[in-house]
Amino acid sequence: MIVYGKNVFTQLEQDPDSIERIYLQKGIRDRKLIDRVQRLKCDIQYMDRNQLDQLVKDRHHNGIALKVCPIPELSLEELIQKADRPGLLVALDGIQDPHNLGAILRTCDCVGADGVILCRHNSVSLTPTAVKASTGAAYTIPVCTVTNLKNALNQCKENGYWVIGSDMEGARDYREGIYDVPLVLVIGSEGKGISPLVKKQCDYMIKLPMEGKITSLNASVACAVLLYQIYQARHPL
Template identity: 45%
Template sequence: MEEGTTVVGRRAVLEALDAGAAVHKIWVQEGTSPAFLEVLKAKARARGVPVSVVPRARLQPFGAFRHQGVVAFLSPMPYADAEALLAGAEGKAAALWVVLDGLEDPHNVGAIIRTAAAAGAEAVILPKHQSAGLTPAAVKASAGAVFSLPVARTTNLVRFAERMKAAGFWLIGASPDGGTDWRAADYRGKVALVIGGEGRGLRPLLRRRLDVVVRLPMKGGVASLNASVAAALLLYEAYRQREGAPWPP
């Protein structure tokens, strides 16, 4: 997580406390629901985290994040270790990871992390540069999933993808000009779903390392889907196949 970050929003703050994140203080806006405040204080007390009720004006700097009257301040929390995650996947026959190729919108990053956690993914990999990280906006969009799903960064995503392939991962990317219908790909086994950045899509160097590039059919003159929507479709197709569930008749 970015140094000196904050977590905003009721659900995200409660999730941070439940997950044991390094929260060192919480501000709650005057007039907050007594029922919510009671729950929050109980969880914070169990973790030894002070809760202060503050005037509305104190939370104005966080207004862009729709804080819902609650802001938690966290000590620096490191990203997961990408090398350790890869080493841990070496002997596995099945795994589901998500690789984000330079997404710049933290809301998309957070939304994908949330969906990845819900669909049973085990890790999310980001490039260290030219990518949104775990900013307050991303943490809020993840609805607390960043505290339960490992998110790691790597300095060279193309090289890391090559090492993932050597470790047995099957890399599946998505692009409007992909050669395989998204429902025809095999998402079982050891799979990494690769989602390209907003606007530019998959970078050519990374795309050449992929085993399959799928397409999501579109009508109505739409050129592409939002990155988080495309990721959600692939993640839940992976979930369906891995659970052995049939398509509805």
């Protein structure tokens, strides 16, 4: 797997055994970055800008890319067992934009969430773009990929979790949510929202007020607002 960006390197720098090769852009002027790379004593390959662009299929790589071992994932059972109490998991139902996934992972790290549940089909996975957008959080937040999200949520409920979904219809204001219990927060796809079968697994729905002419928020933005509301409820000043 090829990942890229300075923030991703900063995270991987702490686990050099996971790095198989480092690709540096020829002529890069960041002397501190070069020194950090050389201290790791990993295999280094220098490439010109066009070669690096083609390698990562993106121009926003900050002059560094890395060939790494696959990011390890947990089973759902392991994710539940490792969660602190009260647990906080985020389940993504049909999210397809890797930038949204990366941003959600980043927010999960910031609020101390215990993990993210992804769907195997018709959903984004931990692609290099998602890893870059996460600014390294793809390596700090445990991820579990399930075949059937409905069944996974039911398993979470059997382990004491409440499942709440973000939706506009039949939902209570997000400030009225019950957040001091183990929670799975479900975020629906960018276009269709939460699927009907998954919605049936939700104990209740919450919504964000929309006072202007726009009727929805970006999925990662909505997730961030809701996660910080949960954080505020659990850690009041």
